[in-house]
Amino acid sequence: MAGVCAAIAAARHGAQVVLIQDRPVLGGNASSEVRMHIVGADMSGRRPHARESGIIEAIRLDDAVRNPHRSASLFDLLLWEYVRNEPNIQLLLNTQLDGVRMASPTRIAEAHATRPSTEDEFTIEAALFIDCTGDGRLGVEAGAEFRMGREGRDEFGESYAPEKPDQRTLGSSILFIARDYGRPVPFRAPSWARKFTEEDLRYRTHMPFGYGFWWIEWGGDLNTIKDNERIRDELWAIALGVWDHIKNGGDHGAENWALEWVGVIPGKRESRRFVGDYILTQHDLEQSTLFPDRVAFGGWPIDYHPPSGVDEPDQPPCVQIEVPLYSIPLRSLYSRNIENMMMAGRNISASHIAFASTRVMATCAVMGQAVGTAAAMCVRAGITPRELAADRISELQQLLLKDDAYILELPANDPNDLAADAVVIASSYRPGCSAEQVLSGVTRQVGDVSHQWASDPEQPLPQWLQVDLPRPAPIDEIHLTFDSGFVRPLTLTHDDRFNARMIRGPQPETVRDYTIEARVEGVWRRVIEVEGNYQRKIVHRIEPVTADSVRLTVHATNGDPSARVFEIRLYGPR
Secondary structure: OHHHHHHHHHHHOOOOEEEEOOOOOOOHHHOOOOOOOOOOOOOOOOOOOOOOOOHHHHHHHHHHHHOOOOOHHHHHHHHHHHHHOOOOEEEEOOOEEEEEEEEEOOEEEEEEEEEOOOOEEEEEEOOOEEEOOOOOHHHHHHOOOEEOOEOOHHHHOOOOOOOOOEOOOOOEEOOEEEEEOOOOOOOOOOOOOOOOOOOOOOOOOOOOOOOOOOOOEEOOOOOOOOOHHHHHHHHHHHHHHHHHHHHHOOOOOOOOEEEEEEOOOOEEOOOOEEOOOOOEOHHHHHHOOOOOOEEEEEOOOEEEOOOOHHHOOOOOOOEEEOOOOEEEEHHHOEOOOOOOEEEOOOOOOEOHHHHHHHOOHHHHHHHHHHHHHHHHHHHHHOOOHHHHHHHOHHHHHHHHHHOOOOOOOOOOOOOOOHHHHOEEEEOOOOOOOOHHHHHOOOOOOEOOEOOOEEOOOOOOOOEEEEEEEEEEEEEEEEEEEEOOOOOOOOOOOHHHHHHOOOOOOOOOOOEEEEEEEEEEOOEEEEEEEEOOOOOOEEEEEEEEEEEEEEEEEEEEEOOOOOOEEEEEEEEOOO
16 A cells, blocks of 8 residues: 555656556555455544545545445455556556666666566666565665664663564464355365364454454564465464364354455565664654654554464464554655665564554555655655755645645645635534634644534535635635544444444545635636535646635535535645
8 A cells, every 4th residue: 555655646746657566456465365454543443533644545435435345356446446547657567576776886776577477577767766565675676774573672772672682573464254154164174274272262352253363473483575485374274273263163153154265475564674864663653753854644553463473372462552643754764875765664664663553554555645745756856855854844744735644733834825814704613613724724633623614514505615815816726625534433333343434435524515616806606516526635626717715615415414624725827
């Protein structure tokens, strides 16, 4: 997800992008090949208002509407469509990056890749490279400094680190899917399957079992890159051994259940981590350090797993230490010694302990959007990521906020936004959600402040929000940010327990049907009419019109009685 979001962000900001993926589908651990659910700072719905916005939210909302039954294969196709729809992206699937040529010891000139399925070789010349490979294949070929394993407690003073450094990592997992066939289905384990007892799994909940278990984990005592084939083989033995225990090792209510799918590649948690100008640590997470160059955020707990996985039955399969929302600096997203290499995903510059939180896919996705946007800026300006972090970080931050990213305690302050100096009025509002909040520069609830306009739910739709400019101005772009359920009360369900705040369909809070009018020389002129919207962030580009006021009229939502808007921005020709 880091690579997908990085490619899309860079392409949308004008860069020509080559996206290289060694598998036949996009998404990595979220793809149909692994089928891990995407989690992030909202802790699967347990932390209100913390869900990641931007590109990853748009993808999730599309998936909820177009793939309500949660088909992993349809999610693959959705990601492929997202990338295919960007004219600036050339996608190379089934293509393995296997080398680089250096222009100097500190600069990559080109990458080399091969595609066995078509017997093709590729040479990719670029001004800037982003390593989202997880294992860091690009960076290691280029000689980028990296770490692998666990730092000792004394290096960063991290209380959760082991006393001495070692090469152990988090293990990998194989997931499975089981289905209730409505009749008894026997299971006979192969001879090579592992044997488990209830005592072996006493810390590992094995119900419900429809979507497999993340704790079928092993291999952290080995090299998760060089020993990956061995790890996969053992995970198959473990997965079928666990299923044998569920089916034949006691009454687990699984008589009518059978395996429908077993993963063929391990879902990898950890391998190499590159070293940037800053190494994120446990203290930064716990203290929520507000870096001046912050461009992304996290909030998943420090999620520490025993490296030996199921071979450590006397320990819980994970220990989660909750942390506040924390910021991620740009200095942790580019290489310290390769000047034109950035990274996003689980290979960023973080200690092993900090990585235990930053590694989850929604956090990786917002890092991807940040580095993709930064890369486009670097290419356009002819500068390095280090120079961008030092000299133009505010410009990058404001551009990310404009694209619906979220940066902790940093409101939007775009000098080109015509609405920033406007007066906003509305047809009605609910307490705490008055019209002027759409100009706060924040697009989610923070603490007790809603940062949104919401119409009075007792008054029927349509309801309107009007932005009165201090003087007539040419307008050719209108940005809207709607509510997509970030503040919905938590309701867990069995089939969607990992995305508890997202309904599998349009989110009820989101504006569905609306019109936009511009007041030109005292006359209202309709410039936009939309029906059936379910997205959070909408950008309308129109023929330039000189107006002194813009009115958004909400005719219907996807179910909520209030019209809800977090932000409206207006831009003129530039």
